[in-house]
Amino acid sequence: TxxxxxxxxxxxxxxxxxxxxxxxxxxxxxxxxxxxxxxxxxxxxxxxxxxxLSSTSTCGACGGACFHGDELVSMISGEYKEAIHLLSGDRVYSLNEQNQIIEDEVIMMVHKEPNATGYGEKHTY
Incomplete structure (x- = not known):
């Protein structure tokens, strides 16, 4: 066998x-x-x-860190914004599965609590 x-x-x-x-x-x-x-x-x-994949360093997917509250997120404009103040349509830096910077990610949905996910959607925080 x-x-x-x-x-x-x-x-x-x-x-x-x-x-x-x-x-x-x-x-x-x-x-x-x-x-x-x-x-x-x-x-x-x-x-x-x-x-x-349940940790905040992955947020459910390879290369997808979770941010919430007053943690700072890098904006495409060069500024930083607290995660709690992100809005749908904000353009942020993100990482892909190979930990390479993706320079044009768009916030699709904003969650009010840490580690919240949506079914079948990719989220960038």
Missing amino acids: RYTTSHCGSCNYVCPSYAHSSQSCPTGICVMSCDTGYSNCDGSITNDCEAD
Whole structure:
């Protein structure tokens, strides 16, 4: 059985285990899947599914930090604005999943509490 995690591709080859993930061997190659609520944001298997998507540093997605209250957000205009004063249509700097700056994100919806999310929508804070 070359398609099990204890004999993946060859006899006695055990798929390595990583935190916050499960392994499978559908085609003779080890495949890692992150547990619900975690992601492999940096793409490296050496540090497993390192990102806790419930934290304010990810805010539900790779590269999506949450800000709220009096925390400052970088505006495209070069100014800073407290998160509580953001308005729909404000243009802010953001980061993509590779932690690269995206220079033209637009606030689509403003939440009044930390870590609030909308179903099926991408939010920038």
